[in-house]
Amino acid sequence: MSRTMEPTHILEMLSTNREFLRRRSDTALSNLSMLHSSLDEVADEGVIISLALNDAIASMVFSADYAGAIRISQAVIDRFRNTKYVNLIASHEMLIGRCYTFTLDFDRAWEHLHMAEAIAFDALEIGDATRTLRADILHEVGMTTMQSGRDKDEAIRCFEKALRILGHEGHNRRRAVCIMAIGNVRYAESRFGDAQNYYMRAEALLEETDDYYNLSAALCNLGVCHMCLGAYGIAEAYLTRSLEIRKRSGTYGDIAGSYYNLAALYEHRGELERAYKTMLISRDYAQLSQVRILQIKIVKELEMMSLSLGDISAAEDHRSHLQEMERA
Secondary structure, three states: OOOOOOHHHHHHHHHHHHHHHHOOOHHHHHHHHHHHHHHOOOOOHHHHHHHHHHHHHHHHHHHOOHHHHHHHHHHHHHHOOOOOOHHHHHHHHHHHHHHHHHOOOHHHHHHHHHHHHHHHHHOOOOOHHHHHHHHHHHHHHHHHHHHOOOOHHHHHHHHHHHHHHHOOOOOHHHHHHHHHHHHHHHHHOOOHHHHHHHHHHHHHHHOOOOOHHHHHHHHHHHHHHHHHOOOHHHHHHHHHHHHHHHHHHOOHHHHHHHHHHHHHHHHHOOOHHHHHHHHHHHHHHHHHOOOHHHHHHHHHHHHHHHHHOOOHHHHHHHHHHHHHHHHO
16 A cells, blocks of 8 residues: 555545544554554655554553553654644644643643644644644643643633634534533533533534544433433433443443443432442443543442442452552
């Protein structure tokens, strides 16, 4: 393939693969391996930078290997400081910023996100690719603003600016992600009705895409909102559908999260035995993932549930397990 195709066409293929990697597509991950077998000997600078970006996204999304993703992207940034492919460098900077946000290293996250912003808004000519890049960066800036405890209104302004850049037609996946992010802010403010409205708008857009990862997230968020509003039957329907999607196309961490929310729902309804058994399933899936924060969160819940059920022995077992995890 690499000997017969122009670099421009290869870059288009890598861009398509990248979009599906962001949606956690297992097929895209397999395709990335095949792309490597054809492109590893290609010396074109753009292809090297683009392929490395896909590798970094795969490490971040499928393995939660944030340190590994950062190493991949930082090596490219250091190697190609004078490249003409500044749009790809901005994407690498954005990815590093996102990874540092995941690891709660917000100072470093801001350093790289601001660099990505400077490139995207000051060094690139306007066009559809630039608009989507700017929107993606603003989304990450908004998420980091929210997760670092800064002003929530500032986060919403980022998401709304991204939506203005994207416009009212097309870009359904990206618009949905920004709308869902606003819903997350409202949820964090305990404005569950407002959050629900945003999640419903996001769900409607995502139903028109094949982005099952974000669709399952929107459905899950709707379920949690209905649970908080006391509509348990509707909540269960949303959470169950989200789980079904994640079982087909999600990661172990995603599936664990769905079972966690179902367990919380059953606990709200007073079905303590069912809640405990469901949380055990959540734990089993979480142990297969690399999402350590979720693993610890689940074991803490299991300890509390055991105490509520009067099973002191089980509570002590969970507490011992938690201590081992915290020491590791």
